[in-house]
Each structure stands twice: as C-alpha cells, then as structure tokens.
Amino acid sequence: MTKKWDIVIIGGGLSGFVAANYLAKTGFSILLLERGNKVGGRARTDEMKQQYFNLGPHALYKKGVAKPILEELGVNLSGKSPKVAGTLLENNIEYAAPFSPLGLLTTSLLNCKERIEWVKVLMKVMTINKEKLVQHTFEQWVKQTTHSKKVQSLLFLLGRLSTYCHAPEVVSAKVMLSHLQLVAGGVLYLDNGWQTMIDQLHNKAVMTGVQVQPQTTVKQIIKVDDYFKVLLSNGEEILGKYVLNTTGPDELYKMLPKMSSISQNGFTAVKGATLDVALTKLPNPQVLFALGLTDPLYYSVHSNAARLSQDNKSTILHVFRYYHPEDEIDGNSIKIELEQFLERLQPGWQNYVITSRFIPQITVNQRLPKLGDEQTLHRSKTGIPGLYIAGDWVSPDYILSEGAISSGKQAAEAIIQEAMR
Secondary structure, three states: OEEEEEEEEEEEOOOHHHHHHHOOOOOOOOOEEEOOOOOOOOOOEEEOOOOOOEEOOEEOOOOHHHHHHHHHHOOOOOOEEEEEEEEEEEEEEEEEEOHHHHHHHHHOOOHHHHHHHHHHHHHHHHHHHHHHHHHOHHHHHHHHOOOHHHHHHHHHHHHHHHHHOOOOOOOEEEHHHHHHHHHHOEEEEOOOOHHHHHHHHHHHHHHOOOEOOOOOOEEEEEEEEEEEEEEEEOOEEEEEEEEEEOOOOOHHHHHHOOOOOOOOOOOEEEEEEEEEEEEEEEEEOOOEEEEEOOOOOOOOEEHHHHOOOOOOOEEEEEEEEEEEOOOOOOOOHHHHHHHHHHHHHHHOOOHHEEEEEEEEEEEEOOOOOOOHHHHHOOOOOOOOHHHHHHOOOOOOOHHHHHHHHHHEEEEEEEHHHOOOO
C-alpha cells in the first residue's frame, strides 16, 4: 500500500532541512527525499585526507537573514571572521585593498580625490533605499553613482565578492546592494565546514520525527484529488498532502505537468570554478586574502579563521574564478589560470600540498538575479494549491544561503498557515 504523508519535501539541502525543522514542530508526518547518497546539496563538506573542503569558498553573513533563522533552530555556528585587509591585483601589480581604514590610507590604487570619492560611495551603499533600484541594473547604478573608473572597478569587485555574480550589466541593483550591505557587516568561516550546519539540521529533524530518504530521485509530481502523487525514478509512488520542492527551476519544471503555472522561464545559473587546496604551510603567510581588480579572481585562506582539518595544523585555501554567463569554459586553461594566480600570491605552494581539488564548473546559485525576476517569482506558492517551492533562486530579495534559508522558513510558515485553516 502506498503510504500517505502530510508533507513531502524534495531536496536535502539548506532549504529542505530548514523547512523540515519548522514543520516538524507541528506534528505533521514528513518525508524528505534527497537524490544524492549524502545530504547537504551545495552546502556539504567533503573530507579529503583529513582536510575539510567546502564546495568552493563559503561564508555566512553575520548580519544577514539566514544566521538568526539557524540560531532560532538551535544550530551552533562555530567559527571566526576573516580580517578585511587584503591585496588587489591588476596587470601583475599589487595594491592594498581599501576595505579598512589602514588599507584606505596606504593603498596606491587611489589618489586623494579618489579616496574621498570611495568613502562617499561606501556610505551611500550603506544608506541607500534599495526599493528605488528595482528598475536599475547594477552596472547602471554604479555608473550613475561615480564617474571614477577605479571606484567603479572597486564596486564591481565588491559585487562579485558578495554575490559571486559577474554580470553587472544584467543583474538587479536591488539584489546586489542588499548583499553589499550584508557583506559590510562581516562574514563567518565555519569550523569543520558547512556540513556542520547540515548535520545539525539533519539530526534535529530526524529526532523530531522527519524521515530522511537519500538516493531517491523524483521523476514527476501529479495532483490527484486532495493529494499529490510523487513518482520516483525507480517506479515507486509516494502520496503527500503538501509538497515542498527545493530543487532548481529546471528540475522543478521537468517534474511538473505542462499545465503548471511554473514555466521554463529562462533563469540562468550563477557559476564559477574552484581550486581547493590544503597545504602543510603557507609560503607567504602575510597574504591571506586577494582579489583580481578587473580579472574575476578570488583567493582566501579560510583556515586562518576556522578549523578546517582534523589536526587544525593545515592551511586550507580557496582560489575561485567567477564566470560570466557567456563565458566559454575550458577546464584546462581555467585550472592553469587559478594555479598561476595562486603561484603569484604564494610562490612555491605546490611543494607543500597535502591534497587539492579542482572543479571546473560549479553552480553557485540557481538564478542570476536579473531585472524583472520579481514579477515571475513567488516566495513559496506556485499557483498549484498545496505545492510550494524554496531554494536559493526563489526569493526576489536574496540569493545564496540567504535566499535558501529564508525561503525555507517562509515556505514552512505558508504550509502551516494553510494546514491550520
């Protein structure tokens, strides 16, 4: 006999487990389906030779909407904040990053007039009313805000850093400024990686009665009377009164009948390449953070602020390349580019490698936040009664973990409100 569940959650990442924890408090019978053999999605952490590698560089906003939600659910967030000091590179020339008072005073990147302009722009970033930017791309806002090419480059750089988005000509200024304001409040690098968040959410969900079923792929979702029939790839069927889907938009579209109001609306994923490295020591221990000023490159030593190895003695760093949606990706050349960028900052680093991993193409977020997305997005409803969505692409205001976690809570609240009627 096919078992009936009150709620079926599809996807075992941050959205799915945040929602599961809120829903479990109501006494509903809940089944969470995860297609992988390990839960966590892009928030998982892989252990390689006793080193903890996130899927590329991960940081949690200290002043964001996600952190208080996790704390409300009892998740312990252990870690520290990296220093804001760092290096900017352009044409093989190094400049002190003007992200701290000392950096602003000592950088040779900006002249006196540009320093004053940069301070004024940063103050504007922190005080601007984002709601007035719904019709502006980030590039439009930047060019209206300052005519200085160097200050513009710094704003584009901070946009990449805070959102991983490298397409200022199409992304929403409102979303970009929302994240710029958050990153100004600092970030946390988490001890033992982001898997610690997932493990705590998973364990709390299971302890409160949520059944988690990994290695289960959903093929189709069909509404049948008062229930949804969830068809699995192995031919099995599951019935749920409510379904919460936390997959990406393309996967969701494939699961739904063509009559659904959810359409294949051309969302573009945010992608990049990552080189994750564990070293026995850092050849140049003074250089902990660096960015390409115009080249879309990132480097940071995360183990300087978080425990990321079993013995806590290794150096764990990430080198990342932000992709533009139109980039043609050649994995070999990208790998060489990232290794050369690291060599520029840490000469001889390959002599100290414990282990490393290169991923030529990684999805950072399921939706590049373009202008007009707000009109096609609904925070948790799909137009199909009883079917809800959550994920890093669902919120019109936030992306990344901010969007994933906040939309997970919002979807749970919407389901509870509907069920209580």
